[in-house]
Amino acid sequence: MNTKWVEFAKQIKEHYKKDFVPLHEPTFNTKELEYVTDCIETGWVSSVGAYVTRFEEELARFTGVKRAVAVMNGTAALHIALMVAGVQANEEIFMPALTFIATANAASYLGAVPHFVDVSEKTLGLDPQKLEAHIIKIGEVIGNQLINKETGRVIRAVVPMHTFGHPVELEELQLVCEKYHLALVEDAAESLGSYYKGKHTGSFGKVSALSFNGNKIITTGGGGAILTDDDELANYAKHITTTAKVPHLWEFDHDEIGFNYRLPNINAALGCAQLEKMPEFIDQKRLLTAFYEELIGPLEGVRLFKEPEHTTSNYWLQTLILDGHLERDEVLTFLNENGVMSRPIWSPMHKLKPYAQLPKADLSATERLNQKIVNIPSTPIREV
Numbered sequence: 001m002n003t004k005w006v007e008f009a010k011q012i013k014e015h016y017k018k019d020f021v022p023l024h025e026p027t028f029n030t031k032e033l034e035y036v037t038d039c040i041e042t043g044w045v046s047s048v049g050a051y052v053t054r055f056e057e058e059l060a061r062f063t064g065v066k067r068a069v070a071v072m073n074g075t076a077a078l079h080i081a082l083m084v085a086g087v088q089a090n091e092e093i094f095m096p097a098l099t100f101i102a103t104a105n106a107a108s109y110l111g112a113v114p115h116f117v118d119v120s121e122k123t124l125g126l127d128p129q130k131l132e133a134h135i136i137k138i139g140e141v142i143g144n145q146l147i148n149k150e151t152g153r154v155i156r157a158v159v160p161m162h163t164f165g166h167p168v169e170l171e172e173l174q175l176v177c178e179k180y181h182l183a184l185v186e187d188a189a190e191s192l193g194s195y196y197k198g199k200h201t202g203s204f205g206k207v208s209a210l211s212f213n214g215n216k217i218i219t220t221g222g223g224g225a226i227l228t229d230d231d232e233l234a235n236y237a238k239h240i241t242t243t244a245k246v247p248h249l250w251e252f253d254h255d256e257i258g259f260n261y262r263l264p265n266i267n268a269a270l271g272c273a274q275l276e277k278m279p280e281f282i283d284q285k286r287l288l289t290a291f292y293e294e295l296i297g298p299l300e301g302v303r304l305f306k307e308p309e310h311t312t313s314n315y316w317l318q319t320l321i322l323d324g325h326l327e328r329d330e331v332l333t334f335l336n337e338n339g340v341m342s343r344p345i346w347s348p349m350h351k352l353k354p355y356a357q358l359p360k361a362d363l364s365a366t367e368r369l370n371q372k373i374v375n376i377p378s379t380p381i382r383e384v
């Protein structure tokens, strides 16, 4: 790595005024303290309380969907989103091979089978054209179901994921879903505050999932939410995530095997405070993108990934794309050794032990991109 890279690392540390710059840190101030203190002073810290309802209402308003159901993490949100979308055991689910393992795990919890498809280098997410070409190759529509001719299983849903906050081509995907009788379930865990043609990600799917883990654009400590425009699905999601208890003043009546997935009030309080700052976070993220764009100017063989056409990205994680001669691991080693925390993109799902033997399409873009991506520090810079 040459002196230009030494200067690059130095400038990042100066920008953040730190000798070691983490990849992504939560940003808090007095608002979080005020709401969390309120929970502690009133004793409403656990599974019931006003902040949960308030957080759900504010999330629905922010994302433009009818209903949001808060749960304890994004993986639980995905699990329930797939469940209420109608996914059953032994059915296949199309998803990108280039994602965090939670997407595949959520399908597996239902006994469903992930079926990995390739991503687009334009969006870093599911490629609608490649998906349709793969469907034509392996699928057959019988009645109103898509069948995988090779495995005999029903293919039920498509789960796109908006990588690092950058929306996939949602309209094109919706068309593929309609044509082949597939439910669209968005893994919007990384894309709170990201829009496709002016409409919030997570509002295109039949059901979608958000995450508020500690490294996400806003955090509740741990948390997630299910989004949908369908009241019936939302009510069922709420019911099944709260032990399927039938409301009653004192009776313990549960009408099916539910989950204890609810978000505690104290976490929802944190979420309410964080959500108020979203506009400011987004502004800061976009300023950071402009800062990095200038900073990488002198570097060769690398570019900054920018939001795809027709989208407004939350730029959750800033992304370097190495074009050619630079070895990814050399860049990662250099930056991490020089006080700038950086990470590769996840290992593709079909390379992981639990998912190595599953149905998959040609994954050449996934494998190419895997060796070209380096995420660099992305915490919004100013005190907000």
Ligand SMILES: *Cc1c(COP(=O)(O)O)cnc(C)c1O
Pocket (backbone or CB within 6 Å): 073, 074, 075, 076, 078, 099, 100, 102, 103, 161, 187, 189, 190, 211, 212, 213, 223, 224
């Ligand atoms: C963060 C994340 C999730 C959910 O993660 P939790 O840690 O369970 O909240 C799911 N999918 C993707 C792509 C994610 O980045």
